[in-house]
Each structure stands twice: as structure tokens, then as C-alpha cells.
Amino acid sequence: MKKRVSIFMFIDAFGWEIQKKYNFLEDLLPYRYPAQMQFGYSCTAIPTILTGKKPTEHKxxxxxxxxxxxxxxxxxxxxxxxxxxxxxxxxxxxxxxxxxxxxxxxxxxxxxxxxxxxxxxxxxxxxxxDLFVPNGLAPTKNLADVLEEKNIPYHISNWRLSEEENIDALIKDISSEKVDFAFLYTASMDGLLHQVTKDGKEIQPKLDWYASKIKELVKQVEKHYEDYSLFVMSDHGMTSLTHEVDVxxxxxxxxxxxxxxxxxxxxxxxxxxxxxxxxxxxxxxxxxxxxxxxxxxxxxxxxxxxxxxxxxxxxxxxxxxxxxxxxxxxxxxxxSLPGMHGFSPDHEDSYAAWMGTEPLDNPPKWVGDFFTIMTDYMD
Ligand SMILES: [Zn+2]
Known part of the structure; x- marks a missing residue:
């Protein structure tokens, strides 16, 4: 049995307003904080989350x-x-x-x-x-660079795989007690929200599916590790279509x-x-x-x-x-799509979410702070 593991799960587009509206692991993840989205799209937010830097720095x-x-x-x-x-x-x-x-x-x-x-x-x-692997955002250091530097055994998902494959790959590494730190990437919630919006009847079943997979993961964690921390984060929410303009x-x-x-x-x-x-x-x-x-x-x-x-x-x-x-x-x-993101970070539907098994001394204000929180769990 290993001592402890920190797991950070990323669910694309699972914004603050969406977590407010639906049921999702309230018992397991009671500590929740909204965080301001990075202006831009996921292709901006992910580099920001993986480096803690603004676009002017990671480009x-x-x-x-x-x-x-x-x-x-x-x-x-x-x-x-x-x-x-x-x-x-x-x-x-x-x-x-x-x-x-x-x-x-x-x-x-x-x-x-x-x-x-x-x-x-x-x-x-x-x-x-590939943004997720060492040197993926060079010369800016990313999450993988820091983990390598600190010599921490880690698991970072392969974004090319399906989310089910990614969850299973992490469960496998947890069961073989290979890792002390994990970043689990899932992206299909974003595609669903674009199609059905945050009001879609498909959202609760999708969240229930994530919840059941997380429970499966936690079961393995409890079997193989004395202690653990688990966090779920997102990069933005989803705003329903109001008008189209042919700019x-x-x-x-x-x-x-x-x-x-x-x-x-x-x-x-x-x-x-x-x-x-x-x-x-x-x-x-x-x-x-x-x-x-x-x-x-x-x-x-x-x-x-x-x-x-x-x-x-x-x-x-x-x-x-x-x-x-x-x-x-x-x-x-x-x-157009029924739902879209990439509007002003000040709008309520833009807000990202952070939720966890434990409270944070310094809650995130902006998604770039997720990086700092993750590095705090590396020691
Ligand atoms: Zn999207």
C-alpha cells in the first residue's frame, strides 16, 4: 500500500453555473469554488491551466x-x-x-x-x-516539466484517447500503485454542451456517468493508497445561443x-x-x-x-x-451551435469551477491559479 496520491480531473466546459444546476458528487467533493475563465477558448485555457501563465507568456x-x-x-x-x-x-x-x-x-x-x-x-x-507532455509549451514550463523536475511518479492522460479509455488507464496505474500525482483529462462534456446547451436533459445523465466512473476510481485509490486528495476542475462554462451575426x-x-x-x-x-x-x-x-x-x-x-x-x-x-x-x-x-463559449470572462456562464475533497487555503480566482494549486500538491 502506498502513502498518498493527488488526483486532478479536468472536465471540459463543466462550468460553475452547470455544477450549480445539477447533482454531482456533493458528498465526495463538497468544497467548491468558482474561477474566472481565461479569455479565449479551450486552446487558450488549457495552456493557462498547464502553466499558470497568461496568454502573453505562453503565446x-x-x-x-x-x-x-x-x-x-x-x-x-x-x-x-x-x-x-x-x-x-x-x-x-x-x-x-x-x-x-x-x-x-x-x-x-x-x-x-x-x-x-x-x-x-x-x-x-x-x-x-502536444501541450500535455514535457516541453509541450516550451520555453514556458508546463505541468509535466515540473513533475519531471521534481521526480514525481505521475500520470497525465493522452488527450487523443476517449475519456473512458483515459479513466481506465488511470485506474490501471492506480491499481499498480505506480503514481503519486495524476491529471485526468476528459473532453466530451464540451461537445455535448455545445449541442444541447446547459439546459439539455442529457446533462444530468452525463454527470451521473462521470460520478460513477469517479466512484470506481476512488474505490481503487482507497484499496492502494493510505490517503488521497481528489479535485475536479473545468476551463469554462457554456452560453446558449441568442443571436447570429454575419460579421x-x-x-x-x-x-x-x-x-x-x-x-x-x-x-x-x-x-x-x-x-x-x-x-x-x-x-x-x-x-x-x-x-x-x-x-x-x-x-x-x-x-x-x-x-x-x-x-x-x-x-x-x-x-x-x-x-x-x-x-x-x-x-x-x-x-451556429446551440451553445458556445469564448465570450467575456465576466459573464456568469463563462465561469469555470473547482471542486474537491478538501478546502483550499488560497481558493482560485482565475483558472491559471489551478496550476499553482496543483504544484502545491507535489510536495
Ligand atoms: Zn468547446
Whole structure:
């Protein structure tokens, strides 16, 4: 029998409002704290949770950033003449993404989404490496780097596996008393919430499934370890769709040429603008200010959200939609989803959650604090 183990389970999108609304292991995990979401998406929040740093330090905000000189998609400009009917299909794009991933040797989560092929050459893609393994966020140290440095036997899930496979893999390592520290990653709650929203009747059964798997895990822990701590955390919540806005159409109605005058990346809830020709800057900004249900981020907001990049890596201007309002179509998808995240971290539906078997002396305020808490459990 081993002495003790600390287990940190990540459930994507299991936000503070969602845990308030449903039943989930109240007896086992009575100590609960809301935490402010990292501005951005899971591709921003996970690097923040794994390093405790802001996006300006770990450099991850959206998947795409303006970098025509070093774009891995330079050859794609010739693809714009190919038939849209085939090239815009999600299945085709997914298979195509797999090929690009293989050719370039990317180990991270790589998907080109709905970005038009002729626009890809203006962009680079941030998540080329597996974020969870040692050096995954180098030069910033991540969770695995710290565990290696401290020589702690650990288990970190393989995000490519299903969540059931990941839970079973951890149960196996616990049963063989191999680890003192574990980070269990599960992501399918996010997909479900996008489809059925936080009010979906499918949410409670899904939480019950997680609860039963956690009970199975705890049974093994109690058999093999004298003592344990267990925590569940999330990166954000889910906001139900209220309106759709075709921001792309509004901006393109000005008649400027993409790639010559300006470049823009349309995420589901925000637009990133870079200006090549200074003359169009004022026109685009004025147009952006008139887009309904949105506002341009102020410098103060950028500082507060940790996205005040000195080189404007993710846009000289960022237009953020109001909570619930989605950009349709966007470079991430051609249709809206019933639920979305990536709105203001100040909105109640954005809040992430932390819950545990024991209280914390320093409760988290922001998801980046989860990293500090995890490192406190390494000694
Ligand atoms: Zn999501």
C-alpha cells in the first residue's frame, strides 16, 4: 500500500453555473469554488491551466495568427479554384487536416476548420505540439516539466484517447500503485454542451456517468493508497445561443482586399484584425463599431485578460461578441451551435469551477491559479 496520491480531473466546459444546476458528487467533493475563465477558448485555457501563465507568456490564444512569412500553408493559395462543394465539406477538411498534420509532424490538436483555403497562407497555427507532455509549451514550463523536475511518479492522460479509455488507464496505474500525482483529462462534456446547451436533459445523465466512473476510481485509490486528495476542475462554462451575426459580410461590404489591405480571422465569438494598408484601418474600425451585439476590446480589457501582446500576434484589434451571440458563418464553422463559449470572462456562464475533497487555503480566482494549486500538491 502506498502513502498518498493527488488526483486532478479536468472536465471540459463543466462550468460553475452547470455544477450549480445539477447533482454531482456533493458528498465526495463538497468544497467548491468558482474561477474566472481565461479569455479565449479551450486552446487558450488549457495552456493557462498547464502553466499558470497568461496568454502573453505562453503565446496561445486562438489557433490562427497572422504570419504570412512563416505560414505552413503557403502552397494553399492555389487551391482556391477547386470546387467548393467538395472542399468545404467537413469530412474532406478533417481528412485534409490529418494529412497536413502528418506531413508537418505536428503532435498537437490540428484542425483547419472552415478557414477558406486561399486565406490559410496568411496564417500560422499555434498548437503544433502536444501541450500535455514535457516541453509541450516550451520555453514556458508546463505541468509535466515540473513533475519531471521534481521526480514525481505521475500520470497525465493522452488527450487523443476517449475519456473512458483515459479513466481506465488511470485506474490501471492506480491499481499498480505506480503514481503519486495524476491529471485526468476528459473532453466530451464540451461537445455535448455545445449541442444541447446547459439546459439539455442529457446533462444530468452525463454527470451521473462521470460520478460513477469517479466512484470506481476512488474505490481503487482507497484499496492502494493510505490517503488521497481528489479535485475536479473545468476551463469554462457554456452560453446558449441568442443571436447570429454575419460579421464577415459586414466587413467585406467595405470592399477592401483581404491580404492586400487587411487580414482578419473570424472565430466563433470574436474577430481578429490586422491592417496592412493604413487607409482601411479607420474604415474597418468604424464598421466594426457598428456591428450589433459586439464591442472592440479596450486596452484595459486586453491587459486584464492577459492578451496585451506587444507584437499584436492575435490582432491589432479584436471585436468580441456579446454573451450568446455567435459569428455565422465564421472560420471555425459555417453554422451556429446551440451553445458556445469564448465570450467575456465576466459573464456568469463563462465561469469555470473547482471542486474537491478538501478546502483550499488560497481558493482560485482565475483558472491559471489551478496550476499553482496543483504544484502545491507535489510536495
Ligand atoms: Zn468547446
Amino acid at each position: 496561445h490564444l486562438s489557433f490562427y495568427y497572422y504570419n504570412p512569412e512563416e505560414s505552413p500553408f503557403k502552397a494553399f493559395k492555389y487551391l482556391k479554384f477547386l470546387p467548393k462543394s467538395i472542399f468545404d465539406r467537413w469530412r474532406f477538411r478533417h481528412q485534409f487536416s490529418k494529412i497536413i498534420k502528418k506531413i508537418n509532424g505536428y503532435t498537437g490538436y490540428f484542425e483547419i476548420y472552415s478557414m477558406p483555403f486561399d486565406r490559410l497562407p496568411y496564417f500560422d497555427y499555434i498548437e503544433k505540439k 464577415k459580410k459586414e466587413i467585406e461590404s467595405l470592399g477592401f482586399t483581404f491580404g492586400r489591405d487587411y487580414v482578419a480571422c473570424y472565430d466563433s465569438t470574436m474577430v481578429h484584425f490586422w491592417f496592412i494598408n493604413d487607409k482601411c484601418r479607420e474604415h474597418i474600425i468604424n464598421k466594426a463599431k457598428k456591428v450589433p451585439y459586439s464591442h472592440l476590446l479596450t486596452d484595459q480589457e486586453k491587459v486584464r485578460f492577459g492578451i496585451d501582446f506587444a507584437d499584436n500576434m492575435y490582432g491589432e484589434e479584436i471585436l468580441l461578441m456579446d454573451p450568446g451571440v455567435q459569428i455565422v458563418p465564421s472560420d471555425m464553422g459555417i453554422k
